[in-house]
Structure formats: structure tokens, C-alpha cells
Amino acid sequence: MTTVPSSLSLNTTTMLPRKLSTLQRQRRWGWFFLSPWLIGFFVFTFVPIVVSLFFSFTNFTLSKPDQIQIIGFANWQKLFADPLAMNALGVTIGFALLSLPVAVGVPILVAALLNSKFLIAKPVFRLLFYLPYMVPAISGIFVWQAFLNGQTGWLNRLLRSFGLNPPNWLQDATWIGPAMVLMSLWGIGNAVLITLATMQGVPQELYDASKVDGANATTAFFKITLPMISPVIFYNLILNTIGLLQFFIVPYVLTEGTGRPNGAAYFFNMHLYKTAFLFQDMGYGATMAWFIFLMALGLTIILFSTSRRWVYYAGGE
Amino acid sequence: MSRKALFILFVALAVALVPALSTVQAQSRTVVTWFVGLGTGTSPDQIDTQNRLVEEFNASQNEIELKINIAASNTAAYDALATLIASGDAPDIVGPVGFVGANSFADAWLDLTPYVEKYGYNLEQFPQSLVDIYRSDAGLVGIPFAVFPALLFYNKDLFDEAELAYPPNQFGAPYVLDGEEMAWDWDTLAKIAAILTVDVNGLTPDDEGFDSGQIRQFGFIQQWSILRAELNTFGGYEFYDASTGKVTIPQHWRDQIAWTHKGLWERHFIPSSTYEGSELFQPSAFASGNVAMARVQLWYTCCIGDLKSNWDLAVVPSYNGQYHVPVDADTFRITRSSKNPDAAFKVLEYLLGDAAGPLLQVYGGYPARPDLQGPATETRAAAFPSVTDWSIVPASLEYAAAPGHESDFPNFAKGMQRFGDFRTLLYGDTGKEIDLEAEINKLEADLQAIVDEVK
Numbered sequence: 030m031t032t033v034p035s036s037l038s039l040n041t042t043t044m045l046p047r048k049l050s051t052l053q054r055q056r057r058w059g060w061f062f063l064s065p066w067l068i069g070f071f072v073f074t075f076v077p078i079v080v081s082l083f084f085s086f087t088n089f090t091l092s093k094p095d096q097i098q099i100i101g102f103a104n105w106q107k108l109f110a111d112p113l114a115m116n117a118l119g120v121t122i123g124f125a126l127l128s129l130p131v132a133v134g135v136p137i138l139v140a141a142l143l144n145s146k147f148l149i150a151k152p153v154f155r156l157l158f159y160l161p162y163m164v165p166a167i168s169g170i171f172v173w174q175a176f177l178n179g180q181t182g183w184l185n186r187l188l189r190s191f192g193l194n195p196p197n198w199l200q201d202a203t204w205i206g207p208a209m210v211l212m213s214l215w216g217i218g219n220a221v222l223i224t225l226a227t228m229q230g231v232p233q234e235l236y237d238a239s240k241v242d243g244a245n246a247t248t249a250f251f252k253i254t255l256p257m258i259s260p261v262i263f264y265n266l267i268l269n270t271i272g273l274l275q276f277f278i279v280p281y282v283l284t285e286g287t288g289r290p291n292g293a294a295y296f297f298n299m300h301l302y303k304t305a306f307l308f309q310d311m312g313y314g315a316t317m318a319w320f321i322f323l324m325a326l327g328l329t330i331i332l333f334s335t336s337r338r339w340v341y342y343a344g345g346e
Numbered sequence: 347m348s349r350k351a352l353f354i355l356f357v358a359l360a361v362a363l364v365p366a367l368s369t370v371q372a373q374s375r376t377v378v379t380w381f382v383g384l385g386t387g388t389s390p391d392q393i394d395t396q397n398r399l400v401e402e403f404n405a406s407q408n409e410i411e412l413k414i415n416i417a418a419s420n421t422a423a424y425d426a427l428a429t430l431i432a433s434g435d436a437p438d439i440v441g442p443v444g445f446v447g448a449n450s451f452a453d454a455w456l457d458l459t460p461y462v463e464k465y466g467y468n469l470e471q472f473p474q475s476l477v478d479i480y481r482s483d484a485g486l487v488g489i490p491f492a493v494f495p496a497l498l499f500y501n502k503d504l505f506d507e508a509e510l511a512y513p514p515n516q517f518g519a520p521y522v523l524d525g526e527e528m529a530w531d532w533d534t535l536a537k538i539a540a541i542l543t544v545d546v547n548g549l550t551p552d553d554e555g556f557d558s559g560q561i562r563q564f565g566f567i568q569q570w571s572i573l574r575a576e577l578n579t580f581g582g583y584e585f586y587d588a589s590t591g592k593v594t595i596p597q598h599w600r601d602q603i604a605w606t607h608k609g610l611w612e613r614h615f616i617p618s619s620t621y622e623g624s625e626l627f628q629p630s631a632f633a634s635g636n637v638a639m640a641r642v643q644l645w646y647t648c649c650i651g652d653l654k655s656n657w658d659l660a661v662v663p664s665y666n667g668q669y670h671v672p673v674d675a676d677t678f679r680i681t682r683s684s685k686n687p688d689a690a691f692k693v694l695e696y697l698l699g700d701a702a703g704p705l706l707q708v709y710g711g712y713p714a715r716p717d718l719q720g721p722a723t724e725t726r727a728a729a730f731p732s733v734t735d736w737s738i739v740p741a742s743l744e745y746a747a748a749p750g751h752e753s754d755f756p757n758f759a760k761g762m763q764r765f766g767d768f769r770t771l772l773y774g775d776t777g778k779e780i781d782l783e784a785e786i787n788k789l790e791a792d793l794q795a796i797v798d799e800v801k
Contacts (some may be wrong), residue, residue: 179624289619306424309759
């Protein structure tokens with residue numbers, strides 16, 4: 030490295046480029062390597078989000094982009110007066126209430142079973158529970174559609190062989206919700222793995238100490254395991270709550286976009302999709318998208334505010 | 347950033363620009379984009395033929411470069427085209443597209459009249475009535491290409507097994523049941539469809555102990571249908587009166603719905619949605635060999651599958667002594683936002699001209715061009731030797747239900763969705779217990795509200 034004489038250096042400080050510190054250079058390179066993602070996020074996510082908010086105050090129609098007009102809050106007023114939207118919201122909330130306990134609870138139960146010292150061939154079971162998660166959603170839905178068909182579906186054939194009179198799962202307004210909950214069990218593989226990994230990380234000393242204090246397995250599960258994995262339960266709860274508000278692909282494919290029977294599977298996002306893309310009313314569609322976003326945001330804030338009471342962070346928040 | 351880093355960045359940019367520059371060179375020809383998917387055109391054999399024809403066109407001249415954009419499916423095509431239009435990147439040509447697809451993009455189509463005149467395209471080869479169906483407030487938005495009349499596909503084996511006479515393939519001919527001649531109408535079809543419906547125990551709906559929950563063979567289906575086409579089998583009707591703004595569901599449509607409801611839930615010769623979605627109907631209802639008769643458009647010959655040797659065509663039954671044949675009509679359209687309408691019209695001439703024969707063959711369409719009708723019939727006769735008389739196709743066109751089941755009305759996409767919802771209600775288990783008149787009245791009221799939305 031060449032050393033610049035101090036006298037020269039003093040005389041030419043305004044002429045030479047300022048020498049960057051290592052930290053500054055690293056920071057610049059950091060921004061440089063981050064820039065593809067940042068540019069991508071700005072162009073393909075941030076700008077569309079802002080534009081969609083703007084659209085929600087317009088009458089923007091996809092096939093007539095040149096006729097766009099600002100219409101104030103008309104779309105928002107229309108939303109609360111739209112019986113289809115309100116019915117779809119009711120279906121979405123109803124299904125979330127039915128599905129959420131299953132989506133959060135079943136992974137805990139399965140993880141607890143997989144964590145049991147009495148279970149043999151654990152890797153095989155782990156694989157079996159995770160495999161359905163790898164099946165593409167659309168393929169999975171078609172498989173379930175055939176499985177749950179009221180006439181020739183395997184489930185009903187099985188139930189009939191026991192002398193039962195099974196429901197027409199996909200055509201009965203009462204049963205299509207439980208049918209979709211059943212289908213959603215195929216998607217628990219990831220939650221099971223995360224929960225299992227967290228369970229395996231619970232310190233053994235806690236269980237040993239509880240034994241000394243006379244706790245049985247059930248008490249240890251509720252008093253030690255559940256509190257220790259509560260951050261993961263909370264994580265699953267948040268993801269599932271948001272996911273259920275966005276529930277779309279399963280009912281759309283399963284009912285061929287109809288939301289049958291009698292609108293029992295007509296979810297809010299199906300109404301949003303049809304409005305925005307089928308009827309090309311992008312302004313109203315954007316309004317619905319923002320409405321469901323605000324709802325998800327509100328629920329997330331509420332859940333976070335309750336988390337202080339029941340989520341245990343070993344290292345503090 | 348150091349000079350070295352800037353140099354590396356510059357080289358990277360230069361490398362990235364090389365393909366872009368070569369693309370610019372290749373684009374010295376006028377690029378015309380052709381969007382496929384709103385109608386037929388997305389099945390593998392159709393894709394192969396379309397791609398081949400594009401290559402042939404591009405190799406034939408050096409002024410225009412034709413680029414094809416085929417949607418993943420018919421459903422995806424609507425989103426894809428809407429997005430292309432909204433983003434200012436609309437294709438130049440869209441098709442084949444029927445009226446349902448085209449009406450879903452109202453005001454998107456170019457008036458072809460100036461180009462027909464400029465390039466001297468011969469419209470006189472078509473019947474005037476056929477040209478007129480493409481005239482709208484926007485002008486001439488299409489040139490006749492393919493027509494698909496509805497026909498009654500029937501499975502000869504199932505008729506032979508039940509020892510029933512085949513349905514007639516001539517308009518006006520009677521049907522003979524138990525030695526008695528009767529009019530070939532929807533009531534007669536219902537009678538024989540019930541005979542051809544068989545449950546798991548081999549019983550028909552008229553037998554005691556018939557199990558409607560385990561039917562293994564059905565008499566009749568309106569296959570891959572939309573409600574308005576089914577309604578039009580009892581006669582077309584302009585349900586929206588533009589002069590008064592009033593929506594009316596006429597009596598003959600109410601009769602058709604009642605006929606269907608009876609066939610579905612009382613006589614059980616029409617499969618419900620549950621059966622339609624069951625393994626019984628793989629690969630499709632009629633092609634499964636488990637349905638005796640299917641009312642479906644001519645394009646179904648694309649997908650007849652393994653039933654090539656034992657089916658035939660009959661005429662659609664009459665209602666009140668009149669035949670009403672729903673007819674689909676597809677063509678290629680040029681978008682209003684096309685940046686190169688002249689080049690697009692040249693491509694259109696190619697698609698309707700040299701490419702028309704192979705395209706019609708893979709689309710299963712009957713040619714609108716009279717000079718292609720003879721060869722098309724010969725091709726079909728060779729491909730489907732079990733069909734007795736292909737003259738049934740042009741004959742059916744003479745009984746086209748008017749106005750067509752795809753005719754336009756205000757707020758078209760939403761209104762069609764409402765018709766679809768009604769069909770879902772009727773064919774699903776929900777249809778069993780509905781108050782039919784009340785639901786039809788609700789349909790009428792909802793349609794009125796839908797058209798009023800855009801007034």
C-alpha cells in the first residue's frame with residue numbers, strides 16, 4: 030500500500046476522494062447486494078399496494094383503463110351494502126372459527142405423538158405427516174374432490190360399508206365446511222415439524238424436576254410443554270388467522286368457482302376475485318382487498334396484545 | 347464504490363444488454379400478437395397445430411412476425427386478457443372466441459369495416475344473416491369462421507341393449523317407441539331417457555326399489571352446458587328488453603327449467619352435480635359410456651375419447667312443434683387497442699384463409715366458409731365412421747335458436763354469473779327441495795338488479 034506523505038495529504042484534502050472506512054464500504058456493498066430485492070419489493074409489492082389503495086377510490090375497470098374516474102368512498106359504501114360480500118364475510122369468519130382450533134391444535138397433538146419416547150419408526154411417521162404438504166394444492170384438491178364425492182367417493186363407500194348413511198360432503202351446506210377442514214389437515218406438515226422441533230428443544234431438566242415434584246405426563250404436558258412451545262403456537266395462530274382470511278384456492282377449485290351449495294363455500298376472497306377479474310370491477314375489488322387487509326391487521330394486533338398473557342419467551346420479549 | 351466494482355457492474359450490464367439488442371434486431375418486422383384461450387384452443391393437439399401455423403406464417407413472409415400467446419386454460423384466459431388490456435399490452439388478435447368470451451370484454455373490439463373495404467375481403471361468400479350476428483354498435487367486430495350447432499350425441503350400444511329405436515337424424519321425423527310413432531320432442535326424450543337410466547341393481551326409475559342414490563347409467567345430460575343454452579332448447583328469447591329496460595323470464599324458459607328439475611329430481615334420468623363430478627363420468631359424461639344421450643355442441647367431437655366407434659348424432663328434440671338449436675359461433679377478433687391494425691388484419695386473413703382448414707379441424711368447428719364445408723364433412727366422416735349422416739350439421743343451423751344463448755345484455759359477465767348460479771342451485775343437491783317458481787322469480791329480479799346497476 031502506498032503511503033501518502035502527510036504534508037501532501039494536508040494540502041490536497043479537497044481534491045482527493047474521501048477515503049471510506051471499512052464499515053462504510055461494507056454498508057455500501059450491503060445496499061448494493063440488497064438492491065435487487067429492494068427494487069423488486071418497491072416495484073412489484075410496494076407500488077401495487079399504494080396503487081390498489083388509490084384504485085379503491087376509483088371506478089377502475091380492467092378492460093376500460095382509459096375511463097377511470099375518482100369516486101370517493103362510493104366503493105366503501107357499496108361494500109357494506111353488498112349482500113354477497115357480507116354473506117361471503119360471514120362464511121369466511123364461520124369457517125375460520127371452525128378451522129382455527131383444528132389448524133392450531135392438531136399439529137400440537139401430532140407433534141406430541143411424534144415426540145413420544147414410546148413411538149417407534151419416528152422418521153417414517155414424520156415423513157408421512159409431512160408428505161401431503163409437498164403435494165401441489167390443486168392436485169390435492171382434485172384428490173379430495175374424488176375422495177369426498179357423495180356417490181362414488183371412497184370415504185362414503187367406507188362409511189356405507191359400516192351401514193352408515195354418510196352426508197353428501199361437497200353438496201350439503203352443513204358438511205362442506207367440515208369437509209374443507211378435513212382437507213386442510215393435509216397442510217399441517219410444516220406446522221407439525223416446527224412444533225416438534227420446538228418440543229424437542231424443551232430442556233429435559235424441567236421434566237426431571239416436575240417428576241421430582243410428582244407431576245404425571247399430562248400435568249407435565251400442560252404445565253411445561255405447552256407454555257414452552259407457546260411462541261410457536263402463537264406463530265401458528267397468527268399465520269393461520271391471516272391464511273384463513275385469505276382462504277381461496279380450496280373453495281374456488283372445489284366448487285368450480287360457484288361457492289355451492291347455496292353459497293356455503295362462497296368465501297370473501299372468491300367474491301373479491303370475481304369482482305376484480307371476472308366482472309373486471311377493479312376499483313371495488315381493490316376496496317375489498319383493503320377491507321380484508323385491515324381486518325387481518327386488526328386481528329393480528331388483537332392477538333399480539335393478548336400474547337403477553339399467555340406466550341412465554343424464555344429469553345424475554 | 348471502487349473503479350473495479352464499477353467495471354464489473356458495467357460488464358454485467360453490457361452482457362445483459364446483448365440479448366436485448368438482438369431482440370430489437372429481430373423485431374424489425376411488425377409484431378402481431380395472437381391471444382388464444384377465451385374459447386377453445388388450449389388442448390395439447392390444438393396448441394401443436396396453432397404453433398405450427400404460426401411458424402408457417404412467419405416463414406412465408408418477412409413483413410410481419412406473428413407471436414402466439416396461449417392461456418393455460420379457458421378460466422385463466424379471462425384474467426390474462428383483462429390484465430394485458432389493463433396494462434396497455436393488449437394483444438392484436440384474440441380468438442377463437444365465442445360471444446360469451448367477447449361480450450365479457452365489451453368495447454374491446456375493432457370495427458373491421460374499413461379494413462374489409464381496404465383489402466377487399468369477400469364477405470359475400472357468407473349468408474348475410476351469419477355476417478350480421480357480428481355487427482354491433484361498434485360496427486363489424488368479427489368475420490364468420492366456425493359454427494357449432496347443438497346436436498344430440500347418442501350411444502348406440504346402450505340403445506341396442508335397451509332394444510330402443512335410435513333417435514331421428516332428420517328434422518320432422520318421428521320417433522318409434524313400442525311400435526307407436528310419436529313426435530320427437532322433449533317429452534319423448536324424457537320417456538326413453540328414463541328407460542335408459544339404470545341403477546346399481548339394474549332397475550330403471552319406473553321399477554319399484556329403484557335406488558336414485560346409486561345410479562350407474564343415465565339417460566340424458568346437457569353436457570358442458572350453460573343455463574342459457576339449455577333454456578334456448580325450448581326457444582330463444584330476448585329476456586332483456588332494451589326499450590323498456592325490463593327483464594322477463596318467459597313461460598317457455600320456465601317450462602324448460604321445470605322439465606330439467608323433473609328429469610333431475612323426480613325421474614332421475616339427468617345426473618346431478620354430484621354424479622357429474624363422480625368417477626362414473628370419466629373422462630367426460632358421454633365419453634364414459636355411462637350416458638345414453640348428450641345434448642352438446644358440435645365441438646364435443648374434440649373430446650369424444652374412446653367412444654369413436656359406437657355413437658351417432660340425432661337432432662335436438664322439438665318443443666311445441668318447433669325445433670330450437672342453440673348455436674355457438676367462434677371467430678377471431680382484432681382488439682380496438684391494436685397498435686398495428688393493418689398487420690393484424692393481414693394475419694386475420696391468414697387465420698380465416700389458409701389456416702382455417704387445419705384450425706377448424708382441431709377446434710371441431712363447422713366452417714362458415716362454404717368452400718370448406720364439403721371437405722370438413724368428408725374429414726369428419728372419415729374420422730367418425732359411426733355417424734350415419736353429417737348433413738345433420740348444416741340442417742341444424744337452419745333451426746338456430748334466436749336470439750342466441752350468448753347474446754349481449756348490460757352487465758353481461760355478472761348476469762351470466764347469475765344464470766350460472768341458478769344452474770348450480772338446480773343441479774346441486776340444493777335443487778331437490780327448492781320452490782322452483784320462487785327461485786325463477788328471484789332469478790328474474792336479480793337479473794333486473796344486475797342490468798340496472800349499469801344504467
